[in-house]
Amino acid sequence: MKNYPFTQISLQSHFENCAAFQFVINKVAPHILWQNILDSQETVSYTADSKKEVLINSMTVYKRRLWLLCLVTGIVFHCVHAHALEPTFLKDSPKVNICRALEYLEDPAGELSLEQLLHPGTQDRFVPLNDPQLNFGITRSTYWFRFLLKFDQSENSCEYECLDNNSWLLEIDRAWMPTIELWVPVIRDSHDIRKTAQIMGESWRKLSAVTSDQSNRINILNRSSIFFIPKDYDESRPMYLKMASWGPPLNFSLHVRRLNEFRNWLTWDFTVFGIIYGLIIAMTLYNACMYLSLRDKTYLVYVLYIFSNFLYLSIGLGHFSALTGILSGSHFYLIYVFTGSAGFFAAWFCRTFLLTSKNAPLIDKILMAYMFFAILLILMAVTGFYYQVQILGAAIGLTFPIMAITAGLVCFIKGMKPAGYFLTAWSVLSVGMLTWAFRSLGILPQTQLITYSYPIAVAAESILLSLALADRIRTLQQENRELENREHRLLILSNTDGLTKLYNKRYFNEKLKSEISLSGNLGDPLSLLILDLDDFKKINDAYGHPAGDQVLKRLGEILLMSIRDKDYGCRYGGEEFTVILPGAEKEKALDVAERIRRLISDDTFETSDGQKFSVTVSIGLAQLRPGENSADLINRADQSLYSAKRQGKNQTVA
Secondary structure, three states, rough: OOOOHHOOOOOOOHHOOHHHHHHHHHHHHHHHHHHHHHHOOOOOOOOOHHHHHHHHHOOOOHHHHHHHHHHHHHHHHHOOOOOOOOEEEEEEOOEEEOOOHEEEEEEEOOOOOOOHHOHHHHHOOOOOOOOOOEOOOOHHHHHEEEEEEEEHHHOOOOOOOOOOOOOOEEOEEEOOOOEEEEEEEEEOOOOOOEEEEEEEOOOEEEEOOOOOHHHHHHOOOOOOEEEOOOEEEOOOOOOEEEEEEOOOOOOEEEEEEHHHHHHHHHHHHHHHHHHHHHHHHHHHHHHHHHHHHOOHHHHHHHHHHEEEEHHHHHHHOOOHHHHHHHHHHOHHHHHHHHHHHHHHHHHHHHHHHHHHHOOOHHHHHHHHHHHHHHHHHHHHHHHHHHHHHHHHOOOOOOOOHHHHHHHHHHHHHOOOOOHHHHHHHHHHHHHHHHHHHHHHHHHHOOOOOHHHHHHHHHHHHHHHHHHHHHHHHHHHHHHHHHHHHHHHHHHHHHHEEOOOEEEEEHHHHHHHHHHHHHHHHHOOOEEEEEEEEOHHHHHHHHHHHHHHHHHHHHHHHHHHHHHHOOOOEEEEEEEEEEEEEEOHHHHHHHHHHHHHHHHHHHHOOOOOOOOOOOOOEEEEEEEEOOOOOOHHHHHHHHHHHHHHOOOOOOOEEE
16 A cells, blocks of 8 residues: 555654654555545445545545544554653753663674664664663673654763863773674764764764773772763764673673762762772681681681682772783683682681581582582683583572671581571672672672672671681680690699599609609709508508508698609608609708608697507608619619618608
8 A cells, every 4th residue: 555645644753763653654554544435425336536536525524533543553653662762961960871861672693783774674672671770691692772862052071182171971880791882873973083983874982981991091989880971972863882692791881970979989989988898808818817827727728718808809890900900801701710719718617617517517518619610600601601501500609698697607506606606607708699680690680789789798797707717716725725625634633642642653764764864864863752651551450441541641731741843742651651852952852751741740639539649751752873874863762761661660760
């Protein structure tokens, strides 16, 4: 059917360029109108010329109906598909989110050029975004976005060579993107013909993003990708933004900002991250020093884990590139390398800190599996499987926090107190990890709050895990002290006589040898006393063994009261006792022996039935001679004791 003159009707400027509206005017309306004429004049036949004449003459009659039909149909098609591009006016606000004004076209093969994109048939395929955030998740497709900006001509922007605080820029809050191009329509008679191309009879300029590693070009320390809108931008035509991701999620926000507002925001943004990174680095250095001091492997694994997280954040968010300028988008695989290393050391830290091989063997095997997948992720990143790496990384990020919390809970229930800090740390981090994992999968949008969530969680976790390590060390030290105390008590029990609380014969023999060796090395004197209760067998026979034990116990108390802390009183066997006197010559040893002898002889004992008795003791003394061994010294002291017995007992013989 032909297009008729009366069908070239303009309803509103909103529908003038709408393909769906033209379809209604040119195709649908004439057919319906002619059908109505036939229905009202069933008996009349028409030729081709008379058919046209009748249609024209009937236009007045059906004018209102045609208008209503076209308007309703146009609105329906407009809501379903066709959409006139609404401009975004930039006047008063220093920052405008233009995501809601975007229209997008998916190019799965990534083969469309700008010339193909400008074709009317392709233009109709653009779909309104109608969302404050752009979020396509993990995708292999290339996406084209179009948008129309309106400036005050007096406030239009310029290239970065002539920037001022009122300049406008387009910011994409991503540090890098494998493919990012901005095609800007420019005024045809512009004197600036650099990078200007003629496409379908119109002037276009392809702009490159100033990324974080190129920030020195404009003297702005930025971590995102920005375009400076040129001064000869043609506001009557839309811009086209081409973006593609080889693995990272295609989710970001798009803002048009004034340069002075952007600089102020960067100051705040870098301050926040400076605090976050400062905490992370401080915890890393502190625990590195702890490792060098204690040589505890758990501290080393902690340092490697936290430092891997730091590198992942600083590279992924663009700070490393902004500060050094040495990293470009072609090296973005390093993000996955440090993602994998962080996952590897996180699983290793769980195993060493919680001792899962002993406390939770099944969980230990699962953590070993996570370590394997982390290594696999690194290998896949290095070999270029970015899309698969993103899926695997998101899966690890979603599941590992749950596993870490489960491991900590199991060990805490089994009585491991430091696991409490561990649980708190991983509960905090899990919020940040799950948030970023959901963002990577396209479930959550790319907002500033979500951008800060994981770095803040990492900083908090680094502090909490450091507290957990400190608590673990305190617990281990306490356990070691308790173990040492038990060992000391056992040692004392094994070397102590139970009745008199003096050292036993085994300890006496060992200590005498060591003191003789020390005396020979230092040249200090050493004396030995051997004591024997006089007629002790008669005491047992007359008053009973309990009375004899009472005497032995009392003699042990007197020995302890009469000697120095560095001297050693021992029960040699039965009613025989010895005293080792390091550093004491014969005269001083004789004074000690006489003090003991007098104290025991002056004491009075009483049995349970009221009988009183007293005891005496004979003492033999010998001072170490050069070249003597323990046996020689004991033998001479023993002979002195026999001499005291033969001379009437209750005396000391040196």
